[in-house]
Amino acid sequence: MIGFAFALLFLPSPEPDCGHDRAALLALDENSFDQDLQGGWRALSARGCGREAADLIRDWRLAHKAESMILYWHEGQLRAEIGETDAAIALFRQSYKPADQDHGGSWRPYVDGSIAFLRRDRAGLEAERARLAALPRPADFEEEAKGPDGKPILMPDGKPWRISWPLNLNVLDRLLRCWDKPYSQAYSCPAGKAGS
Numbered sequence: 001m002i003g004f005a006f007a008l009l010f011l012p013s014p015e016p017d018c019g020h021d022r023a024a025l026l027a028l029d030e031n032s033f034d035q036d037l038q039g040g041w042r043a044l045s046a047r048g049c050g051r052e053a054a055d056l057i058r059d060w061r062l063a064h065k066a067e068s069m070i071l072y073w074h075e076g077q078l079r080a081e082i083g084e085t086d087a088a089i090a091l092f093r094q095s096y097k098p099a100d101q102d103h104g105g106s107w108r109p110y111v112d113g114s115i116a117f118l119r120r121d122r123a124g125l126e127a128e129r130a131r132l133a134a135l136p137r138p139a140d141f142e143e144e145a146k147g148p149d150g151k152p153i154l155m156p157d158g159k160p161w162r163i164s165w166p167l168n169l170n171v172l173d174r175l176l177r178c179w180d181k182p183y184s185q186a187y188s189c190p191a192g193k194a195g196s
Contacts, residue, residue, distance in 0.1 A: 016048035054078035081184040
C-alpha cells in the first residue's frame with residue numbers, strides 16, 4: 001500500500017482539458033475576449049492551456065484584423081510563459097504604444113524591462129525599473145483600472161481592479177526578485193522571495 005502511494009507521487013500530472021468553443025470565443029468582442037478576467041482567452045489559460053490560449057489570441061487578432069497592442073502583449077506573455085522566448089519578444093515589441101497613448105510614459109519601460117528579463121539582461125531590467133520608478137504620477141491618474149470601453153475592470157470577486165502608480169513597477173520588481181526563475185514563475189513571484 002505504501003509502495004503504491006509512493007509510486008503515485010511520480011506519475012505525470014494529467015494533461016489539462018484544453019477543449020473550448022473556438023467559434024464562440026472568436027465571435028466575442030475585444031473587451032469580452034481580452035478584458036474579462038474570468039472569460040475569453042483567460043478562462044482557457046487558467047486551466048493550464050497557455051499554448052492554446054496564445055494561439056486563440058493570435059487567431060482572434062487575425063479573424064478581426066485587430067492591431068490592438070494589448071492583444072500582442074497578452075499573446076506575448078503567454079508565449080513567454082510556455083518558453084517561446086523569441087516569439088514573446090517579437091510580440092512584446094509589437095505592443096509599443098504611440099507616445100500620445102502611453103499614459104504617463106509607463107508602458108515602454110515596462111515592455112523594455114520585460115524584454116530585458118527574457119533576454120537575461122539584468123542590467124537592462126534594472127535600468128528600465130529605475131526609469132519606470134522615476135516617472136511622475138500623472139495628474140489624471142485613476143487607481144481603478146478601466147477596459148477599452150471605459151468601464152471598470154472587475155476582479156473575480158466583483159470588486160474593481162485597483163492599480164497603483166507607476167503602472168507595472170510591481171511586475172518588474174517581481175521579475176528582479178525571481179531573476180533565476182522562468183517568466184512563468186517570476187511574473188507572479190511572491191513578495192519578499194529572493195530568487196538569485
